[in-house]
Amino acid sequence: MRALLLAVAAALALGAPPARAQESGVQCGKSGEGFSQWLSSFREVAVLDGVSHEVVDAALSGISYDPSVKAHDGGVAAFGHNFASFVASHVTPGGIARGKALMRTYAGPLAKIEQRFGVPGPVLVAIWGLETSFGGDNGSFPTFRSLATLAWDCRRPERFRAELIDAMMMVQRGVVQQRPEQLRGAWAGEIGQTQLMPSAVLMFATTPDGDGPADLIHNSADALASTAKFLQAHGWQPGAGWDEGEPNFAAILQWNSAPIYARTVALFADRLAGR
Incomplete structure (x- = not known):
């Protein structure tokens, strides 16, 4: 579960939340x-x-x-505790090759997105790949x-x-x-293709250039732009590093609070960036 894709935390961070009717008892x-x-x-x-x-x-x-939903609800423990094992199954040579190819395909939108939000393509494409296999499995x-x-x-x-x-x-x-x-x-x-909670969709849904309605389910560029807007809102620093110990790792943890997952995003982004 992503801790920060939840309504109360995000709303408090970005402004007053809408009034909620209270249930009695x-x-x-x-x-x-x-x-x-x-x-x-x-x-x-x-x-x-x-x-x-x-x-x-x-x-x-x-x-x-x-009941199958309840069975899945294991929190961050669902990612396990073995970073090497998690990486081996989620950052594969095939996935890296496909991610690099998609970065070329979406070079134009990714450039616009980085200009608007300061988040580079490798990070966004890494999240895209880990969340839904680049839109191949939205759930x-x-x-x-x-x-x-x-x-x-x-x-x-x-x-x-x-x-x-x-x-x-x-x-x-x-x-x-x-x-x-x-x-x-x-x-x-x-x-959507990067898996945003409804509260986050309402706050961050956007297109690469900010014009027109966003479609996070069918339009990959819109999903990437919305992800960048989320990261920017949660402290992303343009030009700073994203690996553990660097300034932008904290923003990745805001996307997903499981350290193993965040480290995997950072490593996948490193590989996509040619590091």
């Missing part, structure tokens, strides 16, 4: 028991937060508890079912209830073009 569970009743009451919370009845119905109708979990499951779970209910409402806001504002039942992504609700 916040309920949660460790299984599917009680889920349907809670979800029914949560509809009114979403409406009070500004989501239309039509979007609430489209997003939450027919949603069921997904197959139904986004609203995943978020609702985690919003009901007692581990972090408030955090994911905010993300669930933000996901409905993405639909309401037209930030994503898919109908709610069509939206797919990672098990924790991340969507």
Whole structure:
């Protein structure tokens, strides 16, 4: 799980968050028991937060508890503790070759993105490769079912209830073009080619030149630009190094708080940069 792709932390860092309607007697569970009743009451919370009845119905109708989502929720421990093993399986010669080829293909957009946000192409393409194999696997979990499951779970209910409402806001504002039942992504609700949480999509979705609506699911350049905007907002220093111990490693940790993952991003970026 990325610690900083979560609504409360990001909103506090960048400005006052929107007012959230409060649930009376916040309920949660460790299984599917009680889920349907809670979800029914949560509809009114979403409406009070500004989501239309039509979007609430489209997003939450027919949603069921997904135990496979709960099974995935292991936090940063999911990456293990063996850096060499993790790198060997995620930074391969084939992946490096493909990443370099994509850097050439997207040289124009990457140049615009670096000019706007100060984040160089190797870092963005490394994240792209690690998150979704360069857009080849954006995830197959139904986004609203995943978020609702985690919003009901007692581990972090408030955090994911905010993300669930933000996901409905993405639909309401037209930030994503898919109908709610069509939206797919990672098990924790991340969507797009670099896997942003709904709160982050609302704040950081952009295009390389900043014009027009962004499509993080189908448009690779938009996904890369949005990733750069996220990193800039979380302390990226143009021209500074990104390896562990260098200034920009902290920004990579804001993308994903697991040190092994952040070190892997940095190493992959080094290889793509020819280091």
